[in-house]
Amino acid sequence: MTDTEQISTISRVSLEVNGVSREVEVEHRLTLADCLRHKLNLTGTHIGCEHGACGSCTVLVDKRARRSCLTLAVQVEGASILTVEGLAEPNGDLHPLQTAFHNNHGLQCGFCTPGLLMTLMEFLSENQDPTEDEVREAISGNLCRCTGYQSIVGSAIQAASILRQSR
Amino acid sequence: MKPSAFKYVKPDSIRSVLEIISTNENVKILAGGQSLMPMINMRFVLPDVVLDLSQIPGMNEIKFSGESIKIGAMTRQREIIESKLLIKNCPLFVEATSLIGHRQTRNWGTIGGSLCHLDPSAELPVVARALDAVIHIESIRGKRKLAVADLPLFYMTPAIEPDELVTEIEFTPWSAGHGWGFFEFSRRVGDFAIVSAAALIELERSKTVCRASLVLGGVGSGPVRCKEAEEILLNYSEPDLIEKVCDSLRNIEVGGDSQASTKYRRHLIGVMTKRALRTAFERAQQPVIS
Ligand SMILES: Cc1cc2nc3c(=O)[nH]c(=O)nc-3n(C[C@@H](O)[C@H](O)[C@H](O)COP(=O)(O)OP(=O)(O)OC[C@H]3O[C@@H](n4cnc5c(N)ncnc54)[C@H](O)[C@@H]3O)c2cc1C
Ligand code: FES
Ligand code: FES
Numbered sequence: 001m002t003d004t005e006q007i008s009t010i011s012r013v014s015l016e017v018n019g020v021s022r023e024v025e026v027e028h029r030l031t032l033a034d035c036l037r038h039k040l041n042l043t044g045t046h047i048g049c050e051h052g053a054c055g056s057c058t059v060l061v062d063k064r065a066r067r068s069c070l071t072l073a074v075q076v077e078g079a080s081i082l083t084v085e086g087l088a089e090p091n092g093d094l095h096p097l098q099t100a101f102h103n104n105h106g107l108q109c110g111f112c113t114p115g116l117l118m119t120l121m122e123f124l125s126e127n128q129d130p131t132e133d134e135v136r137e138a139i140s141g142n143l144c145r146c147t148g149y150q151s152i153v154g155s156a157i158q159a160a161s162i163l164r165q166s167r
Numbered sequence: 168m169k170p171s172a173f174k175y176v177k178p179d180s181i182r183s184v185l186e187i188i189s190t191n192e193n194v195k196i197l198a199g200g201q202s203l204m205p206m207i208n209m210r211f212v213l214p215d216v217v218l219d220l221s222q223i224p225g226m227n228e229i230k231f232s233g234e235s236i237k238i239g240a241m242t243r244q245r246e247i248i249e250s251k252l253l254i255k256n257c258p259l260f261v262e263a264t265s266l267i268g269h270r271q272t273r274n275w276g277t278i279g280g281s282l283c284h285l286d287p288s289a290e291l292p293v294v295a296r297a298l299d300a301v302i303h304i305e306s307i308r309g310k311r312k313l314a315v316a317d318l319p320l321f322y323m324t325p326a327i328e329p330d331e332l333v334t335e336i337e338f339t340p341w342s343a344g345h346g347w348g349f350f351e352f353s354r355r356v357g358d359f360a361i362v363s364a365a366a367l368i369e370l371e372r373s374k375t376v377c378r379a380s381l382v383l384g385g386v387g388s389g390p391v392r393c394k395e396a397e398e399i400l401l402n403y404s405e406p407d408l409i410e411k412v413c414d415s416l417r418n419i420e421v422g423g424d425s426q427a428s429t430k431y432r433r434h435l436i437g438v439m440t441k442r443a444l445r446t447a448f449e450r451a452q453q454p455v456i457s
Contacts, residue, residue, distance in 0.1 A: 002186040003190060004187065004216050027172065028173060029170040029171065029172050031169075031170070031204075031208070034169075050169075051168070051204075051205035052205045055271060064274045065271045065274055066274060066275055067201075067272070069204075069208065070200050070205065070275075071200065072200075072204075074177075075175075075177075119271065122270070123270065136356070137356055141268065
């Protein structure tokens with residue numbers, strides 16, 4: 001393998017997305033964000049900046065929040081990915097975090113929402129009873145141009161409370 | 168904003184990394200990707216081969232030999248923050264790392280990547296400099312050690328050759344009961360700091376300073392060690408000491424850019440240094456809990 005001359009620029013990648021095993025052929029340069037959107041037709045993951053600044057492309061890779069625009073699809077061979085499409089129940093019932101966003105007007109245009117939901121999924125699994133300040137720190141890597149964040153923070157606090165009760 | 172075409176390889180041993188980077192042109196090492204991937208997406212970097220380090224076993228270990236602490240280059244920033252060993256023996260590392268970027272970037276960004284990327288405002292090079300850390304480097308030509316003090320060649324350019332791999336960083340923790348402080352100013356949480364200050368203090372009989380380290384970030388192209396200030400700190404215990412130290416920082420060469428003017432940076436140096444030193448003193452005066 002020392003000589004990379006022989007290596008192709010395309011690979012087959014097996015991964016699990018929202019609980020379903022998938023196999024895709026990807027160019028090595030393809031980002032996970034583009035792979036999800038264009039190869040797997042999961043357009044819920046949004047791309048805002050493509051250089052790590054906005055957080056709208058955040059997904060969970062093996063339960064850890066990750067910017068999918070800074071991740072190559074070939075890197076996640078064998079990994080388990082959760083995207084915003086995987087949050088609601090198959091029958092359409094929203095996840096408590098989505099319900100809280102709905103109730104609290106946690107979105108306006110909705111562009112930032114998938115990234116915020118995935119970031120908060122990780123955060124709320126680690127901190128069941130966060131303060132407002134802790135929520136603000138947790139979502140510091142997600143930009144929202146519409147809400148002014150107040151309603152997003154409110155949504156997260158309510159989601160934490162619903163999730164605590166359902167435990 | 169799409170990367171140019173390249174080949175991706177994920178070797179499973181250091182040996183095979185060294186062979187690949189020594190025999191191929193234009194290979195880019197990929198650690199956490201939090202700095203490299205933006206540059207690849209923007210095509211500031213056009214690699215022929217991207218070499219992913221994530222498959223190599225043992226490169227993310229944090230070990231304490233009793234004398235020195237070694238942190239593997241692939242240790243994620245999140246793992247540093249969660250390390251009980253570091254929380255106990257080198258809390259400065261933990262405090263500074265928790266200020267890097269955001270949870271999504273800390274989940275994947277590594278210590279090796281931070282040191283090699285060498286952003287002038289990055290937290291980890293500042294901390295590594297304050298601790299007089301040494302970087303372990305390997306290539307097909309052999310192994311060598313590089314003091315963090317000698318790491319920056321110039322702006323964002325570490326003294327590491329294209330055929331070299333950083334494997335770990337090593338430092339001796341300060342004695343139990345030392346004081347530490349890390350403060351930085353950025354406009355928003357998680358942004359790169361405009362100016363940062365790291366301080367370590369050891370007191371004798373809870374009073375006089377017997378050892379001190381003070382390093383600034385965001386001021387020059389690499390971390391700036393304030394030797395003159397450290398001299399002033401040593402063996403003094405009078406209350407206006409911190410003012411004197413800040414006075415001594417007036418002579419430090421400071422650059423200005425679109426982020427902040429020279430004047431503003433100078434102001435921040437004073438404020439951040441005061442906070443870091445005060446906190447380090449307070450902590451050094453507290454009784455040691457073992
Ligand atoms: C939104 C955002 C905010 C950020 N904020 C901060 C911040 O406040 N402070 C901060 O310090 N950083 C910040 N960063 C950057 C930080 O997250 C990166 O983790 C760090 O700069 C690089 O680490 P990495 O592991 O991601 O390295 P990579 O991006 O993978 O690599 C960086 C460079 O180091 C080289 N390299 C990596 N590992 C090795 C090795 N073992 N041997 C030889 N060369 C190697 C690579 O080839 C590349 O040139 C931010 C990033 C983003 C996206
Ligand atoms: S699109 Fe990934 S962080 Fe903006
Ligand atoms: S709701 Fe529009 S960007 Fe957040």
